[in-house]
Amino acid sequence: MTTPHLSWTADPTAEQVADVRDLLRAASRADGVEAVGEQVVRALDHRAPDSAASHLLATVDGRVRGYAHLEPAAADEPAFVELAVHPEHRRAGTGSALLEEALTGTARAWAHGDGAPARALAARAGLVSVRELWQMRVDLTAVELPGLPPREDVVLRTYAGADDDDAVLAVNNAAFSWHPEQGGWSGQDIADRRAEPWFDAAGFFLAEDAADRELLGFHWTKVHRPEGGEPALGEVYVVGIAPAAQGRGLGRLLTLAGLRHLRDTGLATVLLYVEGDNAAAVHTYERLGFARFHVDRAWARA
Numbered sequence: 281m282t283t284p285h286l287s288w289t290a291d292p293t294a295e296q297v298a299d300v301r302d303l304l305r306a307a308s309r310a311d312g313v314e315a316v317g318e319q320v321v322r323a324l325d326h327r328a329p330d331s332a333a334s335h336l337l338a339t340v341d342g343r344v345r346g347y348a349h350l351e352p353a354a355a356d357e358p359a360f361v362e363l364a365v366h367p368e369h370r371r372a373g374t375g376s377a378l379l380e381e382a383l384t385g386t387a388r389a390w391a392h393g394d395g396a397p398a399r400a401l402a403a404r405a406g407l408v409s410v411r412e413l414w415q416m417r418v419d420l421t422a423v424e425l426p427g428l429p430p431r432e433d434v435v436l437r438t439y440a441g442a443d444d445d446d447a448v449l450a451v452n453n454a455a456f457s458w459h460p461e462q463g464g465w466s467g468q469d470i471a472d473r474r475a476e477p478w479f480d481a482a483g484f485f486l487a488e489d490a491a492d493r494e495l496l497g498f499h500w501t502k503v504h505r506p507e508g509g510e511p512a513l514g515e516v517y518v519v520g521i522a523p524a525a526q527g528r529g530l531g532r533l534l535t536l537a538g539l540r541h542l543r544d545t546g547l548a549t550v551l552l553y554v555e556g557d558n559a560a561a562v563h564t565y566e567r568l569g570f571a572r573f574h575v576d577r578a579w580a581r582a
Contacts (some may be wrong), residue, residue, distance in 0.1 A: 283375050284338035284346055286381055292335050297324060299344035300337075305367040313393035313574060315364040319461060320349045322472070336382050338365070338374050345369040348378040350387070354464070357386040360578070375401050383407075386580065394575040402579045412556030412576035418568040420543045420550060423569035428537060432490065434530070436537060439484035439498075445470050447495040448486070448520075455497075455520040462518065478503050483545075485537045487530050497521035499534035501542055514542035516552035516565075531564055539568065 292300070301324070307315040323333040338346030348363035361382045365374045379401060383389050391398035402409075411570060428436070439448075444468055456462035473479060483501035488494060502517035516538060521530050543549050551569065554561050 282340050283372075284369070285338050286377060287337050287339070289335050289337065290333075292324070292337065296335075296337060296344055300324060300335075300347045303347060304364055307364040309540040310367040311393055311395060313395075315392065316349060317364040317390065317392070317412065317576075319351065320362050323349065323351070329577065336363075336378055337438050338378055340369065346374040348382040350382050353386075358580075359385070361387055361389045362392075363389070364431060370397075376404060379405055382451040383581070388578045388580045390576060390578050392576045394577050398577070401565075405579075406582060407579035408582045409577050410580045413576040413578075414554050414556045414562070415551055415573045415574050415576070416562075416565055417549055417551045418539075418553060418565075418569040418571070420539065420546050420547060423538065425540055425543065425568075428533065428540070429529075433528075434533070435488045435490050435493065436497065436533070437486055437488070439481045439486060442471070442474075442480070444486065444495075448498055449520045450496050451498060451521045452518070454523055478505070483538065483541050485534055485541075487534055489525075495522070496525040496528070497530040497534055498537040501538040502540070503545070503547065511549070512547060514539075514545075514550035516550060531561070532568070535564065536569060 287434055289296070292443065304315045304321075318556045320333075324335070332352050334350045334352075336348035336350065338348075346363070346369065348361055351360050353359045361379070363375065363378045363382065365378070375397075379389060383405070389402070389407065391402065393521050445473040449467065449471065451497055452465050480501075480503070483503070484496060485499045485501075489496055498518070498520055499516065500518040502515040503515040504515060506512045516535060519531055519534055521534075521540075539550060551573065553576075554565065556562075556575065
């Protein structure tokens, strides 16, 4: 098999983007899990104009057969790398070459699905696991969702448009100040997602204090369209609770409101992502019927 040529670019051509998307789809079908995360896809699609990401392309005969995304370090968080190789061009050293070239310094490499090939690649590179992100799922046809508990202290409503963005941003950035991907959002982050085909204001729930209408928390749901013969999936996309409102049962209330909405739209399965060491959140989701489905793992040099 031809040795691939590696090259960096900050601005891949439309042809290169098409090749990368083709290989990502092929990798996802072969592995049964998305090859890269949402942030990578957004940067690749040029929908994140302020992105400082770099793209490493492994080409064979002019076609991209391997791809690595390098997101630079931000604040106190290290850079991260995600990569994928077309299934027809694996076991030829392409993955190792991409990883060796892209993973420098304290950068971390994300592997989706925690499969044996990713573990083997990490072992060859001398990497150790430093973070787990769980995907949990619930079959809504197999669980009985409780009704929404009456609350005199909370007003539950749906997103009313851009006028809600400042309050949502404040809660999001306070709730996830520790989180490398979710924290530090800007208004553009919300606007970009509002422009996505999957956006539905009816599935974006806000909990306000009944006394002063201050936003206490929110639950943003998402629907993944059917693809490759797979049914549509709902997602608990973001649940954010203001730090001062923790302990009031709002996480369960908002999650339940979103799940009931997704069920009522006809969806059978709902997924979510949660940090593997967030015992409180995992417990909340398990009480609602969620179980661990697979694990995304971050690897770093020892």
